[in-house]
Amino acid sequence: MISQKAKYALRALAALARARDGEPMLISEIASRQNIPKKFLEQILLDLKHHGLVLSRRGKAGGYTLLKPADQITFGEVLRIIDGPIAPLPCLSQTAYRRCEDCDSEATCEIRHVFARVAEATRQVLFSSTIADTLSIPQSIESD
């Protein structure tokens, strides 16, 4: 299961991708549109900003905008920022490799092979899916 935080992050980016060109979007607007606790969303957006996915402006007429085109932000990179490694075992992570403490050796680990295939399959989907893909989902009509 991915975390609630990761879901919020992806949905927030999806909301930004729908924003009219270049117009910054308020945290509070994203929060209400996407049903995300505002103060929690602040943290998430800040995190995404620190990782170069979005850009912010303070003060009046401030808000957030995407820093990269939506089709260049993959689900995989967002999940890595928010939830950490994609791999199901630490010894299979590309970005945060760690030896399994209790494992004698990776060559003789009986379960590593299977999970390597899981990791590969998962990455295949996550890094070929982008925020742009969320734009094709019809949104419920809401009075403006």
Next chain:
Amino acid sequence: MISQKAKYALRALAALARARDGEPMLISEIASRQNIPKKFLEQILLDLKHHGLVLSRRGKAGGYTLLKPADQITFGEVLRIIDGPIAPLPCLSQTAYRRCEDCDSEATCEIRHVFARVAEATRQVLFSSTIADTLSIPQSIESD
């Protein structure tokens, strides 16, 4: 990431699959061979027993044995028992479906599609891999 507990469970089953035909294997033997805390392993095996994967005998000459052939125990079913749902979102779980609280509707959820593909890809691997697959991994030689 899968839990440590799930790793232990899979490795314990792998150990049982290597046991000489029908011979029950002691918890303590599995624990020492696989480097698993014994008391923790007890709980895990008990859990697997309650789910019909293994069989136990108490008393002298007791121990654990597989209840099904190794090639009929999939990684997926073990993970479900120990870690719960395979799906990355509650609304995509086959065995523990739950609506996402913060989601307006599943039809308009912008991220569900992508994770449905992740779930499918993951299941494909996990339910086609069995404990029998672990038998092909060479084990380090250890003096008996």
Next chain:
DNA sequence: GACTTACTCTACCTACTAGATAGAGTTTAG
């Protein structure tokens, strides 16, 4: 240049879970 709006940052809180440990109880073989 004060006011207001809106992002920024740090701290904190509560409930839950992972990962384990402890120990009394029960079954079986011999």
Next chain:
DNA sequence: CTAAACTCTATCTAGTAGGTAGAGTAAGTC
């Protein structure tokens, strides 16, 4: 009847998820 071995319930500790609070800072606007 006793020793071996599984069974069950309780408990513990550290860490994390998910969220809240509030003071601080920057960017307009009148």
